[in-house]
Structure formats: C-alpha cells, structure tokens
Amino acid sequence: MQRSTNRVDTGTGHVVVIGGGIAGLAAAHRLLATGLRVTLLEATDRLGGKLMTGDIAGTQVDLGAESMLARRPEAVDLARAVGLGDRLQPPATATAAVWTRGELRPMPKGHVMGVPGDPAALGGVLSPEGLARIAQERDLTPTAVGDDVAVGAYVADRLGREVVDRLVEPLLGGVYAGDAYRLSMRAAVPQLFEVAREGGSLLDGVQRIQQQAAARRQTGPVFQGIDGGIGTLPEAVGDAVRAGGGEILTGTPVLGLTRTTDGWDIRTDTRVITADGIVLATPAWSASTLLAAESPAASVELAGVEYASMALVTLAFRRSDVAATGALDGRSGFLVPPVDGRTIKASTFSTHKWQWVADAAPDLFVLRTSVGRYGEEDHLHREDTELVDVSLRDLAEATGLAAKPVDTEVTRWIGGLPQYPVGHLTRVARIRDEVAKLPALRVCGAVYDGVGIPACIASAHRAADEIAADLAGEIIATPTLVQGTRSEAGQ
Structure with a gap:
C-alpha cells in the first residue's frame, strides 16, 4: 500500500536535533555530512551547554570544561573539522598536587584513576x-564483582579505604563530582572492571594495564585545550552547521513530541515543526519529559538518572602579587580529598596550565577553584561573595596565597554532571532498547557513554549514524513513493 512521504526527490529527510550542547551540535554536524536536512533547537539563548567562555579582568577564559582527552579522536577530530586545528594546544604543564594531610604533595605517578600499581609511589599521601x-593485597582471596561494583567499595576491599579516600575519590570527583563508593566501576573505570572480573591481585592487574598502555603508547599529548578556550568549540561547530545548510534556533524550548503517520511533530513554544527523525541531545530529566507520552518506559528510566551540581570560582590576581607564593610555582593545580573536610575540591592554575592564558594576560595570574560534589548542593546556595571568600581561605591555607583578586567570576552548573552509580550501563541499555522501538529517534549526550567531551561526541555520532541508516533504509525501500517535501507549520 502506498503511503505518504515528506522527503524530497533526492531522498533527503529532515532531522530535528533537540539540544545545543556539544553532543547536539556534533550530531547536527554529522547528519549534514550524510545529506540530511537538519534543524537544531536549543532552549537557551546560547550554544555549548557546559562548554562556555567568559571574561575575567578583560581576558577570555573557560568558565566550564577546559580540556578534552586527546587519546580519543572524536573531540580533536571535530575541532579540526570546524577549523580549530591550528588552535589546539596541550597543557603547558601537567604537574599536579594533592592537598592532603595538611600539605600539598606531588600527585603520585603510576596509577589508574588513583589505584596504584606500586605502593612505593604513595609515600606521604598515605599513612604508614x-x-x-596495601602490602597485604596479594594475600587476599579474589573479590567477586558480579555484573558491576562500586569503585570505592572494591578498591577499599582490596587496598584499604585510605587509597580511596585520598586518591581515588578526588580523581573521580574531578570527573564526575560523585561519590566513589556509589560510582560504577564498569562505567567509570572499565579497564579496572575487567581486571576485577579476572580475579587475582588488583596491584598486579594495574601493572598489566600500565604495561599494555606502554606497549601501545601514542605520541602526542594526553589532553588538548584550544587557544581562546574549549568554550569556542561549540560556536565553531555551530558556524559549520550553518555553513552546511543546517538551521539553528536558539531560545526555542521544545514542549512536546508526537508521532505521526509518517514522522514526528515537535511542538515548541511558538509553532510545530515536522520531521522525519529526531536526535534527543538533552539532559535526562528533559528527555524523560519529552518521551513520557511516546515511550513511558524510557521516560521512567531517564527520570531515575541523578545529577550533581557544582560551581567554578575563577579568580584573577596581579601576577606581581603572587610571584612570591612558591607553592604555585610550576604546578597545574591540585586536588582535594573530601576526607580532609575542605570546601574546595580542586584548583587549576590556569596561567600555568594554559600558555594561551599566560600570553593573553601577561600581567595577571588566573586560577579557578571548584566547589560541590554529589549530595553537597548546600554550598551552591551561598552567595557569590561567600564562594569567593571560602575559595581564598582554602587557597591561602594550601598555598600561602595572600593576595586579593582584581576580578572574580562565579559560574554555577546546576545539575551539571549525570551520576553513574552501580548498574548505570544496564539502565542505559534499557533506555536505548526502549527508544529503538520508536521510528527514527535516538538519544545522545553525557548520560549514556561517558561525561567527557569525546564520549559525548561519540554518542552523538552513534545517534546520527543510526538515524541516517534508518531514514536511508526507508528511502531505499520505497524509492518511487517520494512525492515532495513537508512544510513546517508556522513558517
């Protein structure tokens, strides 16, 4: 039986991407490359999500994510594809510290997300x-992990709580702002999970991971930044999408999705847009609301995803005022274990870490602190001035910094980081299974495959490729039924 279609004679379909963070932008960019027509809808007045630049004392800096893993290709490749290749810049220094047991101590070498292969590297950070x-670990019987296990629980069982509290927790907290004793090892540190499943010594397993990494050692930096800030990447991708014929509408919240006989209706606050496919690149709570009518099971699963909130406090000092503070010399920053009871959980010395910051503001010293972990939202209700003051107090105690900043900026990321508790990947599989039952609709973003920029882009590419395959399959199956293009209501 002949059915109606809304594709043009070339077989090109129309895909609406909902969400203008880096995942949504990457999905739109990928879809255009397949020849599809693309409209991206973003509820706020800017693109980029947690990638954002801003001004501090007249200098542009990152106020969100500041670097991207370069050992995965997705983010670096996208930056190059949108014309930022010559602005990629690795950190000028990667020498970090841990502020623990009353002192700034060098970050130990030879670990996998804080889990050591050689206990000798931990002197000073851990007590005798x-x-x-740790020395008892090889004599322990294997620890069963089942389908998943909390990173903190497993490592504490094998090596003791001190390793978790003073190394694993601050490192994972910097990525997820979460609780290591809740965090899924399978999702957050999959290489350790594979070691745990094999049984035997965790120390030996970490050494094997390190040996394997050394055998396939890649040249080049582990991380990359961008001259001008990682926050410049979303706008560059947006410009490339527009140049490729895509439409981007900011300030356009989506209020509902409805399946039709031959596609989708997307209801915004001003009109209804029709589409052949949808990529849903929004946070879990938003995706849950939008899928409530068409996929109640996926909606319920998405509603169960928890988030952590955090704040970044960016501070600019006169460089001459901090020159005598030796604790800042040569370091990229430091991490703070929660067990030590401090308010800040980390500090990045941006002027040391990024040459482009140093070059842009030669008379300034720019650093930032982060505040807030899962379950610590009370800190985020403080006034900006309070967050600045507590950051300065902690910095003074950690480094001896006594200077007064010439400018400050507090950026709050409410619900900024999805949490990956034990069983998270099973939840994600259930969500994707339910969503796959809907015609030409896919999900992507930080909820699914990792919170880092490359992982978000990879999930976007997966969603875009699956949508393109779905629509190509429909076109190939009914090539003689193409009758024209569907108009968008309200235009």
Missing part, C-alpha cells in the same frame, strides 16, 4: 598504616 594495608 595505609601503606601496610
């Missing part, structure tokens, strides 16, 4: 008792 506990 903590080091003695």
Whole structure:
C-alpha cells in the first residue's frame, strides 16, 4: 500500500536535533555530512551547554570544561573539522598536587584513576598504616564483582579505604563530582572492571594495564585545550552547521513530541515543526519529559538518572602579587580529598596550565577553584561573595596565597554532571532498547557513554549514524513513493 512521504526527490529527510550542547551540535554536524536536512533547537539563548567562555579582568577564559582527552579522536577530530586545528594546544604543564594531610604533595605517578600499581609511589599521601594495608593485597582471596561494583567499595576491599579516600575519590570527583563508593566501576573505570572480573591481585592487574598502555603508547599529548578556550568549540561547530545548510534556533524550548503517520511533530513554544527523525541531545530529566507520552518506559528510566551540581570560582590576581607564593610555582593545580573536610575540591592554575592564558594576560595570574560534589548542593546556595571568600581561605591555607583578586567570576552548573552509580550501563541499555522501538529517534549526550567531551561526541555520532541508516533504509525501500517535501507549520 502506498503511503505518504515528506522527503524530497533526492531522498533527503529532515532531522530535528533537540539540544545545543556539544553532543547536539556534533550530531547536527554529522547528519549534514550524510545529506540530511537538519534543524537544531536549543532552549537557551546560547550554544555549548557546559562548554562556555567568559571574561575575567578583560581576558577570555573557560568558565566550564577546559580540556578534552586527546587519546580519543572524536573531540580533536571535530575541532579540526570546524577549523580549530591550528588552535589546539596541550597543557603547558601537567604537574599536579594533592592537598592532603595538611600539605600539598606531588600527585603520585603510576596509577589508574588513583589505584596504584606500586605502593612505593604513595609515600606521604598515605599513612604508614595505609601503606601496610596495601602490602597485604596479594594475600587476599579474589573479590567477586558480579555484573558491576562500586569503585570505592572494591578498591577499599582490596587496598584499604585510605587509597580511596585520598586518591581515588578526588580523581573521580574531578570527573564526575560523585561519590566513589556509589560510582560504577564498569562505567567509570572499565579497564579496572575487567581486571576485577579476572580475579587475582588488583596491584598486579594495574601493572598489566600500565604495561599494555606502554606497549601501545601514542605520541602526542594526553589532553588538548584550544587557544581562546574549549568554550569556542561549540560556536565553531555551530558556524559549520550553518555553513552546511543546517538551521539553528536558539531560545526555542521544545514542549512536546508526537508521532505521526509518517514522522514526528515537535511542538515548541511558538509553532510545530515536522520531521522525519529526531536526535534527543538533552539532559535526562528533559528527555524523560519529552518521551513520557511516546515511550513511558524510557521516560521512567531517564527520570531515575541523578545529577550533581557544582560551581567554578575563577579568580584573577596581579601576577606581581603572587610571584612570591612558591607553592604555585610550576604546578597545574591540585586536588582535594573530601576526607580532609575542605570546601574546595580542586584548583587549576590556569596561567600555568594554559600558555594561551599566560600570553593573553601577561600581567595577571588566573586560577579557578571548584566547589560541590554529589549530595553537597548546600554550598551552591551561598552567595557569590561567600564562594569567593571560602575559595581564598582554602587557597591561602594550601598555598600561602595572600593576595586579593582584581576580578572574580562565579559560574554555577546546576545539575551539571549525570551520576553513574552501580548498574548505570544496564539502565542505559534499557533506555536505548526502549527508544529503538520508536521510528527514527535516538538519544545522545553525557548520560549514556561517558561525561567527557569525546564520549559525548561519540554518542552523538552513534545517534546520527543510526538515524541516517534508518531514514536511508526507508528511502531505499520505497524509492518511487517520494512525492515532495513537508512544510513546517508556522513558517
């Protein structure tokens, strides 16, 4: 039986991408490359989500994510594809510290997300008792992990709580702003999970991971930034999408999705847009609301995803005022274990870490602190001045910095980081299974495959490729039924 279609004679379909963070932008960019027509809808007045630049003392800096993993290709490749290749810049220094047990101590070498292969590297960070506990690990019976296990629980069982509290927790907290004792090892540190499933010594397993990494060692930096800030990437991708014929509408919240006989209706606050396919690149709570009518099971699963909130406090000092503070010399920053009871959880010395910041503001010293972990939202209700003051107090105690900033900026990321508790990947599989039952609709973003920029882009490419395949399959199956293009209501 002949059915109606809304594709043009070339077989090109129309895909609406909902969400203008880096995942949505990457999906739109990928879809255009397949020849599809693309409209991207973003509820706020800007693109980029948690990638954002801003001004501090007249200098542009990142106020969100500041670097991207370069050992995965997706983010670096996208930056190059949109004309930012010559602005890619690795950190000028990667020498970090841990502020623990009352001192700034060098970050130990030779670990996998804080889990050591050689206890000798942990002197000073751990107590003698903590080091003695690690030494017992090879004599322990294997620890069963089942389908998943919390990183903190497993590592504490094998190596003792000190390793978790003073190394694993601050490192994972910097990525997820979460609780290591809740965080899924399978999702957050999959290489450790594979070691745990094999049984035997965790120390030996970490050494194997390190040996394997050394055998396939890639040249080039582990991380990359962008001259001018990682926050410049979304706008560059947006410009490339527009140049490729895509439409981007900011300030356009989506209020509902409805399946039709031959596609989708997307209801915004001003009109209804029709589409052949949808990529849903929004946070879990928003995706849950939008899928409530068409996929109640996926909606319920998405509603169960928890988020952590955090704040970034960016501070600019006169460089001459901090020159005598030796604790800042040569370091990219430091991490803070929650067990030490401080308010800040990390500080990045941007002027040291990024040459482009140093070059842009030669008379300034720019650094930032982060505040807030899962379950610590009370800190985020403080006034900006309070967050600045507590950051300065912690910085003074950690480094001896006594200077007064010439400018400050507080950026709050409410619900900024999805949490990956034990069983998260099983939840994601259920969500994708339910969503796959809908015609030409896919999801992507930080909820699904990792919170880092490359992981978000990879999930976007997966969603875009599956949508393109779905629509290509329909076109190939009914090539003689193409009758014209569907108009968009309200235009």
